[in-house]
Amino acid sequence: MLKLSIIIPAYNEADTIIDVLTAIAAHPVDGVSYEIIVVDDGSTDGTQAKLAAHSQLYTHLVVLPTNGGKGAAVKAGLGRASGDYVLFQDADFEYDPAEYEKLLTPVKRFQADIVMGSRMSAPPITRVYYFWNKVASKWLTWLFDVRFNVAFTDIFSCYLLYRRSLVMPDELKTTGWEQHAEILTVAVPRAKRIYEVPVSYYGRSYDEGKKIRARHVWPIAATILFRGGRRAGTRSGP
Numbered sequence: 169m170l171k172l173s174i175i176i177p178a179y180n181e182a183d184t185i186i187d188v189l190t191a192i193a194a195h196p197v198d199g200v201s202y203e204i205i206v207v208d209d210g211s212t213d214g215t216q217a218k219l220a221a222h223s224q225l226y227t228h229l230v231v232l233p234t235n236g237g238k239g240a241a242v243k244a245g246l247g248r249a250s251g252d253y254v255l256f257q258d259a260d261f262e263y264d265p266a267e268y269e270k271l272l273t274p275v276k277r278f279q280a281d282i283v284m285g286s287r288m289s290a291p292p293i294t295r296v297y298y299f300w301n302k303v304a305s306k307w308l309t310w311l312f313d314v315r316f317n318v319a320f321t322d323i324f325s326c327y328l329l330y331r332r333s334l335v336m337p338d339e340l341k342t343t344g345w346e347q348h349a350e351i352l353t354v355a356v357p358r359a360k361r362i363y364e365v366p367v368s369y370y371g372r373s374y375d376e377g378k379k380i381r382a383r384h385v386w387p388i389a390a391t392i393l394f395r396g397g398r399r400a401g402t403r404s405g406p
């Protein structure tokens with residue numbers, strides 16, 4: 169039985185967090201057990217109270233006393249993870265747990281070390297979202313691909329699944345949005361089998377609570393350029 173640690177950072181997501189957890193419970197994958205780790209990142213809207221009332225839907229609840237940012241929440245969740253693999257799940261339902269089977273297929277069939285869910289590679293459904301967000305995502309992906317000699321189409325998809333042994337929590341130095349890139353800069357040079365699968369995307373507008381902003385692009389780019397080891401040559405798998 170493969171054990172998957174699903175880490176869900178949540179900051180003021182009272183409207184959606186229980187729906188997300190319910191969806192995870194509704195989509196088991198054969199041969200895989202879930203360790204569900206919710207990190208409440210100093211929410212002030214009742215998120216924690218809703219979680220306390222539905223404790224059957226998760227394995228661990230980590231409560232941070234103040235809002236430290238998504239990276240801090242992720243790092244706290246990684247500190248509790250014990251699975252063979254880690255998967256990140258946003259608490260806002262921009263990504264659907266119904267696609268876990270798809271993400272886990274390269275692991276079950278090919279022993280993948282990393283699987284990235286891509287919103288840019290023939291997704292079944294995608295909500296039309298901001299032009300400049302898409303431009304930034306493509307530019308950051310191109311920058312990462314050039315530096316690490318890979319061919320991702322979407323490095324800033326939430327759905328990143330990787331072998332937990334590739335990255336230890338105490339290796340991570342960042343606590344902001346750039347931490348996602350930092351995890352990849354550490355994991356990719358160590359991985360032998362990397363895959364990508366298309367995933368649907370139901371993005372929120374800023375009025376609906378979307379949090380990432382244009383200013384976050386620059387620390388992400390700096391992390392890609394200066395963190396981790398350069399990887400060259402070919403790798404196994406298509």
